[in-house]
Amino acid sequence: MQVQAHQLDQHLQDKLQGVYLVFGDDPFLLNQTLDRIRSAAKAQGFEERQRFTQDRDFAWESLQTAGQTMSLFTSQQLIELELPDAKPGREGGQALQDFLAQQSPDQILLVFGPRLRKDQQKTKWFQALSQAGMFVPLYTPDRNQLPNFIKERAAHYQLVISGAAIEQLCDWYEGNLLALDQSLMRLSLTHADGEIGVEQIRLQNHDNSRFDIFALRDAVLHQHHKEYVHCLQRLMETGTEPTLILWTLQKLHQALLAIQQAQQRQQPLQTIWNQEQIWSSQQQLYLGLAKQQTPELIGRRLHLLERLERSIKRDSGESVFLLALHIGFAFRADTIEAQLAPFAKTVVTN
Secondary structure (H helix, E strand, O other), X not given: OEOOHHHHHHHHOOOOOOEEEEEOOOHHHHHHHHHHHHHHHHHOOOOEEEEEEOOOOOOOHHHHHHHHOOOOOOOOEEXXXXXXXXXXXXXXXXXXXXXXXXXXXXXXXXXXXXXXXXXXXXXXXXXXXXHHOEEEEOOOOOOXXXXXXXXXXXXXXXXXXXXHHHHHHHHHHOXXXXXXXXXXXXXXXXXXXXXXXXXXXXXXXXXXXXOOHHXXXXXXXXXXXXXXXXXXXXXXXXXXXXXXXXXXXXXXXXXXXXXHHHHHOOOOOHHHHHHHOOOHHHHXXXXXXXXXXXXXXHHHHHHXXXXXXXXXXXXXXXXXXXXXXXXXXXXXXXXXXXXXXHHOOOOXXX
16 A cells, blocks of 8 residues: 555554564654654553664664564564665565564564666565555655645644745755754744744744754855864754765765766756755856866775765764864765874774
């Protein structure tokens, strides 16, 4: 059975499904949806939770063992499986079908990962699991859908926002739902009563502009290293979601690669400016930084981004702050070694 994300809460009020499949590319939507399922499961007695991630060290026998082992202290369990590439392979596909065949009514299997292509939805493992449970595809709202999304999130925070203010939020946060939600949360703390207009939105953005995620990106673009450290420290101190920091650094990394590739192929850059939402006032900064990129620097930064993602999503034990610090300095080869000298013993460069 397939349901849309906005229909999920209604279904979660009834008896829960034995299987939930949640796939989408937006980290905010994915985390929100997973938390809703987890909360509903816990409310209905599924207090034990086991989590697995399909990585190079993962053994599919672990899923079978989890399915056969129940805790002495609880009779119901939620088993989570993250598929980072949404490709369990032949062995994994069979293991998922085998789990389904012996699944207990006291178990819920929650499988999640990035957005599935149509051909992936036709695989045997997906067909078997979706027919046995519920598939929740997640789609990032486009510009036309974003105002309704903002109204829904505003209602969640008990906010009333004017149409003009919603349009302003759309302009600022299109493509970055996590930052949008954090902005609404801050508004709920400072403007609990009355309708919120454009002026209140702009005042809040001004108050937070120096330390928000956009300031972190701009510090990298301008290569203002002290400002980058200051912004990063402030974001960590104020409880900014680490996935938002990761998303910002990944997006900047990908934009520079896209610019470099377009130049090498002698393609017009306007497509890149539109896709990456890079304003004319920042285009020269992006072009200047793109010229500094070498294969070695790109590879080093990609490796660090992967480590940061593992640290956030799988609690690898590495410092989120130090990894993000290193990545911010890894956008130019002529500055990285000197700027990171004080941290060399903690974070290595390869």
